[in-house]
Amino acid sequence: MAELEQFFPLEIGRAHEVCGAGASAFAAMACGADRSDNARTILWLQLDWQSDIVNPVGMTPFCDPSRIILARAKNQQMLLSCAEEALRSGAVSHVITELYRPLDLTAGRRLQLAAEMGKATGILIVSEGMGSNAAQTRWQCSPECPTSVSDGHNPKTAGLTVLHWELIKNKKGTLGSWKVCWNAQAHRIIVVSEACQ
Amino acid sequence: MHRRIVSLWFPRLASDRILRINPVEAPFAVTHHEKNMERLYCLNSQAVQQGLVQGMGLSDARALCPDLRTGPANLHADHHFLSALLRWADRYCPWVGFDGNDSLLLDVTGSTHLLGGEEEMLEDIHQRLTHSRLHVRSGLAGTRGAAWAISRYSKGIVPQDKLKIALSPLPVAALRLDDATCTALQRLGLRTIGELMAMPRATISRRFSLDVVRRMDQALGDQSEQIEPEAPKISYAARITFPDPIGLYGDVIAGLERLLNRICNKLKRQESGARALRLICQRVDQAAVQAELRLARPMREAECILPLFERSVRELDAGYGIDQLRLEAFDVEPLPLVQVDANTAHQDSGDALDDLITRLGSRIGLDNIIRFLPAESHVPERAFVEASAAYTSPESKWPRNQGSQRPLRLFSPEPINATSRIPPRKFCWRRMHFSLVKATGPERIAPEWWLDDPSWRSGVRDYWHIETKQGRRLWMFYTPRHPAWFVQGEFA
Structure with missing residues (x-):
């Protein structure tokens, strides 16, 4: 089983995909955990008719909300064109895009090239099974039921939310599955246990 | 030197404006x-x-004159037209102001000799205005009030020493008094300014308000009166016309580059920056297409603005061809010069972000790009506001975690099928079934009574x-009153 440190924080200059109920938390943690010099503005792209909004107050444990710029587009095509423009410009360090339709290979590849050119990290929040093959990594994230994790035996994670992250696609390396927690003080991920397959 | 003031009255400004075209x-x-x-x-x-x-009802007028043609009044366009005349009047003197909505005042003190004298100047004014099919009446006198009176009720030039003689035969209405006062004066038998001047001042001021005496003093020059000149309005616009x-x-971009250079040089001289620019392309088929650019920060560097225009210029439909380009900066902000040194190199990343925005x-749309500010x-x-x-x-005064956690995603309240006081053991939300494992709370939040928010009408909320x-962690609330x-x- 591979170590999580190899894949997280996410590789810079690539576009990654994430799906599942914990996807937006994953994106927020990916931005917060990146402590390189590269960490600058985050562009969060959403649809303008979407009712779920990112709550900046809820974002504070993960990353600084003043880094976030939220842009609202009409449809998926606009979302993708804005994401590409932003990734290519190099003015932002992370571009998080919430997609609602399947992503085709051409669009995925274009984002990949744009991210490479602007040295930015692209995070695409997709629905299950709607990603493209061009993604560098694809993660499936879901929160874990509190009883299934035996509390108390690990004092590091007492009282913290346990998340189940599964790497289901990786262009460079092996897949993996981890149970993790977020440490808000240290701004980093704690691996609780490597989930048994 | 005595002041010399010209009053230009356009009695038919509104109809002249339409009939000229x-x-x-x-x-x-x-x-x-x-x-x-x-x-x-x-x-x-x-x-x-x-x-x-004037002032007659339209139906009465039609009865008197069946072939009357009419057009609707446009007060805004009239004012615009008068402003154009004001700019034109700059050729006679630098001190020009509006007087009501149909006349102009020119302080021509010391500038009449440039056209050969007062008579020649007035003649020139009349000639030029009549040539452009405008009706005008003018008066030249030593005071603003006298010039006004002469232009309305007489005409010509009044020398400084003959001011009283010239004003005496004019009716009292020439003193810019309201109708009620004029009628009252006439009832007393005071029909002309001369008769009014012959009266003792104390009697007039006791009978009427001080206004009458003040207006008389202003007309005779015993009391000064100012002309407020319009501040010169700098317009940031340039245009280019093509023979073919x-x-x-590429051609449009090359034309645009020339226009941008002209506007940017002007912006640089005025130490301001453009926030919004508009390119209007006049096509040969009389139609016009336009491209608008809104900038995330005031800018005046032509080489930086030009690439930002590229996308919208590409979308323009040239039709049968474009024969005129006009570029205007319609939203301009002050942008002082900044000393650049090597230590401020990090500002480049902010500029790159502004360019991206x-x-x-x-x-x-610029309104769809927002930033969160704490509230x-x-x-x-309402703990945050969305600002353009x-x-x-960015503002970094976000409240640190004060015990009560807030959710990562927030949406408008979605009801679930439960009414008990304690959190439901099983419930259905967004067509998914959930069973409760652990509930933490309640945290009671009361509505802000000073703001009437319809979604908070149901009273206090107990948040859990x-x-x-199933794994998901939800933020739910119970409303005890309903x-x-x-x-x-x-x-998360």
């Missing part, structure tokens, strides 16, 4: 809706000959942090 050789009137009725607002001379007067129509993208704004409120949806990213800068067996449960957010 569409001349009609028939009775014509401009109508305006006032006092609950369409009334004649401005007439041409043929209409006056037919016996029509153009249609290629501009480019995204040209796709999805002082314990109501979860282009007009604000619900952990479910027992119901709602889901409002989801934790």
